[in-house]
Amino acid sequence: MTPKTTRDRIAQMNFASVYPLYVNKVEKKGRTEAELQEVITWLTGFTKAQIKKHIAAGTTFEEFFKQAKLNPNASQITGLICGYRVEDIEDRLTQEVRYLDKLVDELARGKKMESILRS
Structure with missing residues (x-):
């Protein structure tokens, strides 16, 4: 059996x-689930109902992002997450998941929503 890669x-x-x-x-950190869902919607294009369906279905991140319509401004998400610069991650799926992680971190750190959503 071959060892699983981080991407796997x-x-x-x-x-x-x-x-x-x-x-x-x-x-x-004093933010709300509604704000989290707004961030996920901005990144993926999913509605609140679609997010709930993915949760209920046990969707993998691979399927989740395969079905997403990534925001055209997602490439503006930059900086470090888990020790990696998100803009330099070559694997598309890994980068998309790290985009989400970065947005969640920004939300938790109290950044303004306009800044998080790259408005």
């Missing part, structure tokens, strides 16, 4: 298992 682990990770961690992270 990310691809098979269940969005529903990570979503509550995102909610917890932003709520601990």
